[in-house]
Amino acid sequence: MQKNILLIVFIVATQSIFGQNNANTPYSLFGLGVENKTATGGLTGLGNTGIAQSTPYEINIFNPASLGNLLSKSFLYEFGLNGTYSTLETDNISETSNNGNISHIAIAFPVRKNLGLSIGLLPYTKTGYNIDIESPIEGTLDTFTTRITGSGGLNKFFIAAGFQPVKNLSIGVDFSFLFGSIEQESQVFTDSFVSILDQNYYNGVKLKTGFQYKLPNIKNIETTIGGTFELPTSLSGKQTRTSYKTTSAGTEISIEDEVENDLDNFELPKSFGLGLTSKFNNTITTSLDYRKLMWNDTNQQSNSERYTDESIYAFGVEFLPNKNKYNYWSNVKYRFGLNYNTGFLKISNQQIDSYFISAGLGLPMKKNSLNNFNISYSYGKEGTLNNGLIQENFHKITLNLNFVGSWFSQKRID
Numbered sequence: 001m002q003k004n005i006l007l008i009v010f011i012v013a014t015q016s017i018f019g020q021n022n023a024n025t026p027y028s029l030f031g032l033g034v035e036n037k038t039a040t041g042g043l044t045g046l047g048n049t050g051i052a053q054s055t056p057y058e059i060n061i062f063n064p065a066s067l068g069n070l071l072s073k074s075f076l077y078e079f080g081l082n083g084t085y086s087t088l089e090t091d092n093i094s095e096t097s098n099n100g101n102i103s104h105i106a107i108a109f110p111v112r113k114n115l116g117l118s119i120g121l122l123p124y125t126k127t128g129y130n131i132d133i134e135s136p137i138e139g140t141l142d143t144f145t146t147r148i149t150g151s152g153g154l155n156k157f158f159i160a161a162g163f164q165p166v167k168n169l170s171i172g173v174d175f176s177f178l179f180g181s182i183e184q185e186s187q188v189f190t191d192s193f194v195s196i197l198d199q200n201y202y203n204g205v206k207l208k209t210g211f212q213y214k215l216p217n218i219k220n221i222e223t224t225i226g227g228t229f230e231l232p233t234s235l236s237g238k239q240t241r242t243s244y245k246t247t248s249a250g251t252e253i254s255i256e257d258e259v260e261n262d263l264d265n266f267e268l269p270k271s272f273g274l275g276l277t278s279k280f281n282n283t284i285t286t287s288l289d290y291r292k293l294m295w296n297d298t299n300q301q302s303n304s305e306r307y308t309d310e311s312i313y314a315f316g317v318e319f320l321p322n323k324n325k326y327n328y329w330s331n332v333k334y335r336f337g338l339n340y341n342t343g344f345l346k347i348s349n350q351q352i353d354s355y356f357i358s359a360g361l362g363l364p365m366k367k368n369s370l371n372n373f374n375i376s377y378s379y380g381k382e383g384t385l386n387n388g389l390i391q392e393n394f395h396k397i398t399l400n401l402n403f404v405g406s407w408f409s410q411k412r413i414d
Contacts, residue, residue, distance in 0.1 A: 024097035024128050026088065026390045027352055027383060030305055030345055032202065032235075032266060033127035033153050033182060038103050040078055044398045045360020045376035046316025047337025049287035051275025052226030054170070054212055057370050057404050059108045059118055062289075063210040063226050063275070064172030067108060067116030067162025073406050076108040080400040087393045091385055099128070103398070114164035124156035127182050144190040154180035154202060168215075174208040178235060193246040194255075200263060204235035220282075226275040232297070237263030267298035283322065289314040295344045308351065310344040318362075326367070333362030335376065348387045356380025356396075370404040 028034045041058035043050045050062035059078050060066040070076070083100035106120030133146045155178070162172035181201045188194040210228040217223075239262075243255040273291040280286075291314075295307040316337040321330040337358040345352040360376030378396040385391050 024086065024088065024099070024130070025126065025392065026129050026131075027345065027392075028125075028127040029129045029131070029148075029150060030347075031300075031307075033125035033150075035125055036103070036123045036153075038080070038122050039398075040080070040104065040106060041400060041402055042318070042333060042335055042360055042362045042372070042374040042376070043316075044378065044400070045335030045337055045358050045362075045374065046287055046318060047289075047314040047339040047356075047358055049275065049277075049289040049314045049316040049337065051210070051228055051273045051289045051291075052212060052224045052277035053275070053287060054214075054224060054226075054277075058372075058402055059106050059120075061104075061106065061118075061120065061122075061158070061160075061174075062273075063212060063228055064118070064160035064174040064208065065162050065170040065210040065212040065226065067118055067160060067172055068114055068164035068170030068212075069162070070108060070110040070116035072110055072113055074110065075405040076403070077106070077405070078400060078402045079105040080398060082396060082398045084394050084396045086395075089385065089391045089393070091388065103400075111161075116162050118160045118162075119158070120160075121155065121157050124154040124178055124180070126153040127151055144188065147187045147189070148184065149187075150182065150184045152180065152182040154178050154182075162210075168213060170212045172210045174206075174210070176206040176208070177203070178206060179203040191248050194243070195246075196241065196243040196255075199240045199242075200237055201239070202235045202237045202263075202266060204233050204268075206233050206268065207231045220280065222279040224277045226273075226277070228271075228273040228291075230271045232270040232294075233268045234265040235268065236265055239263050267300055269294045269298050283320055285318040285320075287314075287316040287318075293344060305345055305347045307344050308346045309342075311342045312339070313341075314339045328364065328367045331364050331367065335360040335362065339380075343382075347389060350384060350387050350389060352383050352389075354380060354382035356394075360398075372402045374398075374400040374402060 025034050037048060039048045040061050050060050053060055054066040054069050056069050056071045059076050080103040082103045085098045087094055087096050104120060104122035106118060108116060108118035110116045127150045129150045131148045134143045156176050158174055158176040160174040162170055164170045181199055184198045186196045208228055208230040212224055212226040215223045241256055241259045245253045245255055271293040275289040277287045291312040293310040296309050298307060300307045319334045340355045343352040343354060356378045358376050358378040363373045365371040365373055376398045381393050383389055383391045
């Protein structure tokens with residue numbers, strides 16, 4: 001039964017991720033769109049911390065070293081959904097939008113003692129914008145409108161492995177393949193209508209390494225430190241352009257028909273992350289993460305924007321009452337998190353930063369069960385009203401289902 005459920009979820013998730021729902025995120029106009037802030041397990045409720053988080057019952061996509069701690073003969077599988085309600089504001093107007101999607105699907109299992117493997121698929125970036133630009137017609141007092149719309153994004157397929165070579169130390173590697181397309185259409189409205197459709201395809205690979213080390217316990221305090229490092233990578237791109245013109249008489253004239261061009265490579269930066277997780281009396285767990293992405297080294301700049309180094313600060317705390325297998329609520333995990341991101345875009349000399357606060361619950365599917373239903377709520381802001389820019393205020397609900405099975409054990413027949 002569990003295998004059938006997983007197969008159905010995988011098919012639905014794959015179709016949903018490949019056909020990503022369009023968002024309305026104005027800053028996705030730049031680069032490859034905005035990164036999806038995907039987290040597995042209950043880590044969304046913990047402010048997207050997780051570099052030093054290690055549990056044998058949940059998949060952690062932030063640090064592959066955590067896979068070295070999976071239990072033997074176990075099989076983990078998880079999928080998640082999210083929905084966002086946003087308000088976009090400028091100095092003069094505001095509008096609302098909402099979108100939802102399956103956020104990820106992942107499995108993990110031990111290959112042998114102290115060696116675990118994980119495979120997953122998730123949206124990596126999302127693009128969604130609709131912009132109208134009024135321009136004067138030369139030699140007249142009239143204007144014409146150019147409407148620019150964008151949609152699509154990149155997906156990420158990953159294979160990760162974690163190994164524990166010695167007691168308390170785990171190391172891991174994550175190999176990811178990024179692929180997808182971003183579609184941009186420019187429509188010019190004058191006495192005739194002109195449409196230019198660009199489909200931009202990108203692909204490339206990323207490599208991330210990580211470690212986790214469990215420090216000696218001090219007065220019932222368990223502390224783990226973790227670190228990650230991602231190598232820089234170049235995504236190659238190709239463009240297919242189709243354009244046509246419709247005259248005032250209604251005649252459609254092809255200008256370009258699927259003309260292919262090479263795009264400049266898009267450079268993703270090297271990055272590193274550090275994390276510290278402490279567990280007090282098996283009741284309260286705190287997590288503190290820091291990540292740095294070195295966008296300055298990519299030397300990318302276009303029009304009025306440029307890329308700048310990005311720092312992410314995150315904190316999370318989880319409370320688990322004294323476990324009582326006969327009491328459901330004593331097995332519920334209560335979570336709270338904070339996350340601040342300096343952003344990597346600087347537009348009109350204004351850095352586009354963001355933050356969110358989160359709260360969540362880890363709900364066992366039944367008393368004393370390892371299967372969990374994780375729900376979290378986040379409220380945050382991205383952008384600013386300064387210099388005529390746009391500010392987005394968002395509410396986000398995340399649902400993650402985490403199953404723990406034992407598919408590699410055989411039943412005995414007497």
